[in-house]
Amino acid sequence: MLGRFHLEVLAAIKQQGTLTQAAESLNLSQSALSHSIKKLEGQLKVPVWQKEGRNLRLTAAGERILILANRVLPQFQHTELLLSQIARGEMGSLRIGMECHPCYQWLLKVIEPFLQKWPEVDIDVKQEFQFGGLGALHSYEIDILVTPDPLFTPKVAYLPVFDYEHRLVVPASHHLAKQDFVIPEQLSDEVLFSYPVEPQRLDIFSQFLNPAKCTVKKHKIIETTEIMLQMVAAGRGICALPGWLVDEFASTLPIKSLRFGKQGIKKQIFLGMRKDEEQINYLSDFIAQARTSG
Known part of the structure; x- marks a missing residue:
């Protein structure tokens, strides 16, 4: 059915005016672009464009889809930009789970220089978990778990800090x-x-x-x-x-x-984090800072 690709095609048709230029702007062949829209029209049982010489004109159905495209595509692009920035460590949020009550004083020593280095990264500290610290890490409630008693699992890496x-x-x-x-x-x-x-x-x-x-x-x-x-x-x-x-x-x-x-x-105090996020810049930098503050 209707997907993001179709929204991008109709937005390109509206902006470029011809099938050739629309296909080039999307790095697609004309046949691939045309085939995908024909398949969509078959599913919707209504045409979304009409040919007028070399140009294409959106039908009433196409214009309705274009309204959706104009509203949704910028949100996709904005979210992808944010995710790209997070992946580069330029911004994001760091949610720290604490299973070590006396470690708050130590954590303050780590947070202060970290916040100065990463002004666009927000920090939140959580202590109450519905299923414990490890469960909070698995369910993405937190990003790092501070604990003296790690429970080792295949998806979590524990790094000793001091x-x-x-x-x-x-x-x-x-x-x-x-x-x-x-x-x-x-x-x-x-x-x-x-x-x-x-x-x-x-x-x-x-x-x-x-x-x-x-x-x-x-x-x-x-x-x-x-x-x-x-x-x-x-x-x-x-x-x-x-x-x-x-x-x-x-x-x-x-x-x-x-x-x-x-x-x-x-x-030992350990920092636990999901293994698929070990390369995120600001997470790895937090761990490096923690190791020097022990």
């Missing part, structure tokens, strides 16, 4: 603050603050307490890093955070960080 150690944070006055590391049994009487994440996804449970069949006295949820560390500094409880983040606050708050066990908990 390593860190997950550490226990206690008040500077706490009896554990004199130790270099802590063992699971020592946390049985503690109040643990954490971000609003399922306990099974918290490393302090999955990699430290649960394997030792231990737990804490109470588990409380706090959404913001600053309030969480203020509560710890005030002696209200303990928390577990990336070592690099604790170091940023340790100079202004009376807190101390300890290793989980003698070996500690080693982690």
